[in-house]
Amino acid sequence: MPLCPIIFFIMKNFSKIITLVTLTLILSACSSESTKKEMKDTADKPVSKEVDKMESHKQSATAKGKRTCTNKKDVRHIEVVEKDGGCAVNYTKFGTSNEIASAAKDMGHCDRVSEKIQVNLVESGFMCE
Numbered sequence: 670m671p672l673c674p675i676i677f678f679i680m681k682n683f684s685k686i687i688t689l690v691t692l693t694l695i696l697s698a699c700s701s702e703s704t705k706k707e708m709k710d711t712a713d714k715p716v717s718k719e720v721d722k723m724e725s726h727k728q729s730a731t732a733k734g735k736r737t738c739t740n741k742k743d744v745r746h747i748e749v750v751e752k753d754g755g756c757a758v759n760y761t762k763f764g765t766s767n768e769i770a771s772a773a774k775d776m777g778h779c780d781r782v783s784e785k786i787q788v789n790l791v792e793s794g795f796m797c798e
Contacts, residue, residue: 736783738790738797745795747786749779758782 679686736747746761756779758770769786772778787797 734783736787736797738787738795740790740793740795743795745790747783747797749776749783751776755779758786760786 734749738745738747746759746766748759748761750757750759752771753773755771755773756776757768758779759766760769761767770779770782791797
């Protein structure tokens with residue numbers, strides 16, 4: 670399609686196009702009271718399903734804790750241990766244990782990693798104790 674007809678159309682309808690764009694911007698900028706209320710109500714809720722699930726599945730995952738998660742015959746272990754004034758997270762899967770996270774000072778880091786793994790396992794059908 671040649672450019673001349675497109676340019677001619679734009680020039681012929683320029684004022685209509687500008688008016689339409691301006692109205693669209695004005696209307697989209699306006700916010701009703703119900704929308705403001707919905708925004709305020711959702712501000713108090715968790716940001717994502719993941720955070721909500723972490724809270725619902727969290728079980729005193731504190732430093733020096735061990736979790737056992739099972740799904741039929743599959744058994745996984747998540748263990749938070751103190752290490753050189755910090756912590757480490759050991760994860761056992763199919764009988765093999767690996768250190769998957771550590772922190773020099775922040776025990777909370779290991780707790781968060783442990784909780785995240787537990788949430789992932791629960792979402793995959795595991796039951797954790």
